[in-house]
Amino acid sequence: MSKAIKASAIGTDSPWTVQTSENYYGLKHWGKGHFKVDADGYLEVYPLSNPISSSEKTPSNLTVKGIRIFDIIEEAKSKGFELPLTIRIQDLLQTKVKELNESFLEVLEEENYPGVYRGVFPIKVNQMREVLEEILAAGDAYNYGLECGSKPELMIALANHKNLKSLIICNGYKDASFIRLALYGNRLGKSVFLVVEQLSEINRIIQMSKQMGVIPKIGLRVKLSTVGEGKWARSSGENAKFGLTSPEIMEAAKSLKRAGLGESLQLIHFHIGSQVPNIQTIKRATVEAARYYCELSKLGFPMQYLDVGGGLGVDYDGSRSNFESSMNYTLREYARDIVYNIKTVCEAASVACPDIISESGRAVVASHSILITEVCDRISKNSIEPKISKGKHEPVIESLISILKNDYQASPIERYHDLIQKKDEVDNLFNLGYLKLEDKGLADAIFWKICREIVLYYREKKIQPDEIETMKTMMADQYVCNFSVFQSLIDHWACDQLFPVVPIHRLNEEPSVDTTLVDITCDSEGRIASFVDTEDVRTTLRLHELNPNQSYFLGVFFVGAYQDIMGDLHNLFGRVNEVHVFLEEDEENGFYIEDRIPGFSVDEVLGFTQYDGKMLIREMKKQIDQATKEDQIKPREGTRILDEYAQLLKSQTYLLD
Structure with missing residues (x-):
């Protein structure tokens, strides 16, 4: 699903309140109860308040406790940690792990499903040690395991995996040393599954298991005909990078039987891409994968697990739609559709239902991490007023002055059309040498002043010509922010991923400046010029006037998935300072900072x-x-x-x- 691209508009004559801020910045939509504005205009985070049931009510067993993000910044700065700053809300991480597992457990009980849920966290989504340790601690009661796709990730998984009831799922390409490492895990009593992604891996697994005398646990990743949706749809379908076609599935199964390892094949896995926005895609893929599971079971293999992979989305823009930065389903609906469709297919085939595995990473870690940056400068086309002297001017400038005065009482859109014509004349005359620099400067200053007037006229109009939308973006101020898009928001640059951006204070004041954000790299791509909205993708964001005597802080939210590890060193800007925050009722501000991790030095x-x-x-x-x-x-x-x-x-x- 695509969205219209529009500049920001608030469109209200009511007095500005903190509720207006919450509505404009979408907190009530994408925040899902975790973020709200207090009476003094400060943004608060509520790590424990997100509902886990479809009723959208806060569970009675959760304490509703908020933390001012501004207070976290102040405490970090008092300890020598300057901005930019990554804030990890560790209690929010725990909440998300519990939500995922509890949702599946509730659905399993309601559907009288005979199997169990065994979630695994895909390490690639966030490999940071403190993040992984918090996830495993929160998931221990649920036998929550780990998924890895490389030798380094497998080494992390083996060392951190203590709960022998939980699983380790091994995806990705595997050489002999990878396979040997996984089999060592089995020797240690761990349930380590080698998921075959390429047919060539079968012989290596057979050979290595016989050399070591270890019976492997094996899964097969199937290339479904179902194609995913969204930015990562190429992960799925019959032309996907990973997985086995139906003939290859049969060949792999036969090879295992010939090698006397038929009992090792216990798992079917599929993955239709990250951030799947449409629940219908998930339903179709689940049904298709369940059919593969049933067929292998009928062939005599002791099938036990169906791994539905990743894809559980994050509603970045709060639109609850099948837009690529959103999702048109809830976590509860996701769990129910997976459980229901697997059960329906298996019962129809008279096959025992499998235990269900999911590899949800983004939905677990995205929301716990916030990037805080400070606006350090401003680039504006509104900074210089035209100084029109008395006397004669060049004809083209006289025409611009007439448009400025609106001598002909033209409508705003007519003025705009006349203005564009004269701007072209100015540029051509200057390039041909018929217009002096001082005249060009005056003409451009008049041009920007008229544009500003037209933009202000249309600012709160609900219906606006497309040309005016373009002009709004062109006229927006650029707020220079102390961070690097390439280091901290790589997905925004690489694949236009949207992230919510909100001031973390002054939210009891009305914002008045339409802006885009630029970073401090020497690269014009280092910018944020698309912003979340429930109806449109905004090309500008309304922010507050800068106060020279006061810092202005912005928060970029939902940056906990992939951004930490995928960020690069463009212009040699390194990792930023980081603090890990926990709720603590006995503390004055309701929190304490447990860990402080300094960013990279020069x-x-x-x-x-x-x-x-x-x-x-x-x-x-x-x-x-x-x-x-x-x-x-x-x-x-x-x-x-x-x-x-x-x-x-x-x-x-x-x-x-």
């Missing part, structure tokens, strides 16, 4: 590109010594330059106060 980032800080200091010293010898600088100044150079190597890569 020296650390340079090390990734094979530079050594000590070597750089030596090279700088040589040049300073030479400049001192040639009397370009005084010795004291040379010492000061070298000291500051060395000190900056220890500092972080982002802008300092």
Whole structure:
């Protein structure tokens, strides 16, 4: 599903309140009860308040407790942690793990399903140690396991897997050492499943298991004919990168039987892509996979598990639609449709129902992480007023002055059309050398002033010409923010993933500036120019006027999935500072910071590109010594330059106060 692209509009004559802020920034839609604005205009996070039932009511057993995000920033700064800053709300992470498992458990009971649910967290979604430890602690009571797709991830899984009732699912390409490592896990009493993604893996698994004398646990990933939806639909279908076709499924099954390992085949797995927006796709895929499960069971294999993979979405924009940044279903509906369809297919085939595995990662970790950045500058087309002197001007400028005064009482859209015509004339005359720079500057200043007037006229109109929408975006101020899109929001640049952006304070004030956001990299792609909305994708976001005596903080939400590990070092901007926050009623502000993880220093980032800080200091010293010898600088100044150079190597890569 596609959405219209529109600039932001609030369109209300009512007095501005904190509720207006909640509506405009979509907190009540994408926030799902976890985020609200207090009476003083500060944004709060409620880690325990999200309902887990389809009734959308807060469970009575959860304490509703909020934390001011502004207070977290202040405490972090008091401990020397400057912005940009990643805030991890660990209690929210626990809540999401419990929601997922409880939803499946409730549905299994309601449907009288004879099997159990065995969720696994896909490590690739967020490999950070503190995140994984919190997930495993929260999921221990549910026998919540891990999924891995590489040797490093498998090594993490084996070392952190303590609950022998939970599973380790091994996906991805596998060489002999990967397979050997998984079989070691089985030797240690763990339930480690090698999921065959390519037919060539079968012989390697057979060979390695016989060499080691270990009976493997094997699953087969099937290439379904069902094709996913959304940005990651290419993960599915018969042309997908991973999985076995139906002939390959049969060949793999026969190979295992010939090798005397027929009893090892116990699992069927499919994956139709991350962030699946449409529940109908999930239903179709589940039915198709259940048919494969039943057929293999009828062939005599001791099938026990059906792994439905990932795909459970996050409603980034709160629209509850099948738009690619949303989802048209609830967690409860997702669980019910999977359980119901598997049960229906199996009962029709007279096959025992499998235990159900899901590999939901994004839905578990996305919401717990918030990126905080500070607006440090402003780029505006509204900063210079045209200074129109008396006397004669060039004809094209006289025409622009007439449009500015609206001598002909034209409608706003007529003024716009006349304005565009004259702007083209100005540019052509200047390029041909018939217009001086001062005249070009005056003409452009008049042009922007008229544009501003037209935009203000249409600002709150519900129906607006497409041309005006384009002009609104063109006229928007650019707020320069102290962060790197490429390091902290890589999916926004790479695949246009939307993330909610909200000021974390001043939400009791009416915002008045239509903006886009730009980062501090030397790359024009380092920008955010699409924003969440329940109806449209906004091309601008209404923010507050900057106060020179007050910092202005923005929060970017739902950044806990993939962004941490996939961010790159463009312009050598490194990882940002990070704090881990827990609820604590006995603390004055209702929380405490358990862990503080410093971001990369300049020296650390340079090390990734094979530079050594000590070597750089030596090279700088040589040049300073030479400049001192040639009397370009005084010795004291040379010492000061070298000291500051060395000190900056220890500092972080982002802008300092």
